[in-house]
Amino acid sequence: MSDAKYMRVFQAVADEKRFEILKLLQSGAKTVGEIADSLGYLQPQTSKHLKILHQAGLVRVEAVANKRIYHLEKDGFTVLGDWLSSYIQRWEDQLDRLDAYLKEEEES
Amino acid sequence: MSDAKYMRVFQAVADEKRFEILKLLQSGAKTVGEIADSLGYLQPQTSKHLKILHQAGLVRVEAVANKRIYHLEKDGFTVLGDWLSSYIQRWEDQLDRLDAYLKEEEES
DNA sequence: TTTAAATATACCATTTTTAGAATATTCGTC
DNA sequence: GACGAATATTCTAAAAATGGTATATTTAAA
Numbered sequence: 686m687s688d689a690k691y692m693r694v695f696q697a698v699a700d701e702k703r704f705e706i707l708k709l710l711q712s713g714a715k716t717v718g719e720i721a722d723s724l725g726y727l728q729p730q731t732s733k734h735l736k737i738l739h740q741a742g743l744v745r746v747e748a749v750a751n752k753r754i755y756h757l758e759k760d761g762f763t764v765l766g767d768w769l770s771s772y773i774q775r776w777e778d779q780l781d782r783l784d785a786y787l788k789e790e791e792e793s
Numbered sequence: 794m795s796d797a798k799y800m801r802v803f804q805a806v807a808d809e810k811r812f813e814i815l816k817l818l819q820s821g822a823k824t825v826g827e828i829a830d831s832l833g834y835l836q837p838q839t840s841k842h843l844k845i846l847h848q849a850g851l852v853r854v855e856a857v858a859n860k861r862i863y864h865l866e867k868d869g870f871t872v873l874g875d876w877l878s879s880y881i882q883r884w885e886d887q888l889d890r891l892d893a894y895l896k897e898e899e900e901s
Numbered sequence: 902t903t904t905a906a907a908t909a910t911a912c913c914a915t916t917t918t919t920a921g922a923a924t925a926t927t928c929g930t931c
Numbered sequence: 932g933a934c935g936a937a938t939a940t941t942c943t944a945a946a947a948a949t950g951g952t953a954t955a956t957t958t959a960a961a
């Protein structure tokens with residue numbers, strides 16, 4: 686996985702308004718207008734933030750007539766999970782080593 | 794967990810140089826000078842970036858004489874994992890391993 | 902085919918973030 | 932206690948991201 690892909694996700698979430706949009710979408714998919722109204726944002730800004738979230742793979746768009754319904758999308762979160770697990774692994778291994786050490790102690 | 798805490802971690806990682814510093818530290822703890830040299834950054838910038846990573850709980854400092862050795866720190870990654878798991882739950886099947894790890898953390 | 906609603910884009914101002922250079926601080930050694 | 936090495940901080944300029952307003956685009960309905 687390219688660093689650029691990771692960065693796109695981190696940069697997308699690292700903005701308070703986009704962070705709030707993701708949180709709101711946890712309660713279900715919503716149109717641009719609904720998101721803007723719910724959070725008190727202007728429509729153009731909301732569209733721009735959604736575009737960034739979309740490019741990061743964190744949301745997907747469903748077109749219905751002249752409405753655009755935004756849903757949370759798995760891909761972006763998976764990217765984050767992949768990145769994270771390569772670091773988390775480090776402490777998991779530590780626990781494993783401790784575990785192995787304790788077992789050896791037991792045996793002696 | 795407060796949104797501010799999540800934001801500090803996302804904003805910390807959402808910078809290419811800080812991203813590279815974290816990656817470098819995976820190969821082991823290093824002094825400011827070693828990090829700056831390895832990545833071709835100037836020392837003052839390196840210190841500033843490390844400060845932001847530290848405030849996010851992603852690194853810790855070990856003081857040895859007039860040197861400062863920076864290590865990866867679990868806390869910041871756990872914060873990210875907590876945030877992620879609240880979203881990942883909706884897609885359950887994937888990232889089982891990370892999810893299982895985080896649940897163990899919760900219990901301890 | 903004109904109109905209104907919903908959304909996206911473009912453009913410019915503004916705020917925030919980062920970089921660079923100089924300086925301060927801390928620690929060990931002479 | 933003076934000096935050099937390692938790191939942190941401060942200040943200003945530059946760069947990047949965000950906000951606001953106007954406008955374009957698309958769609959349904961009159």
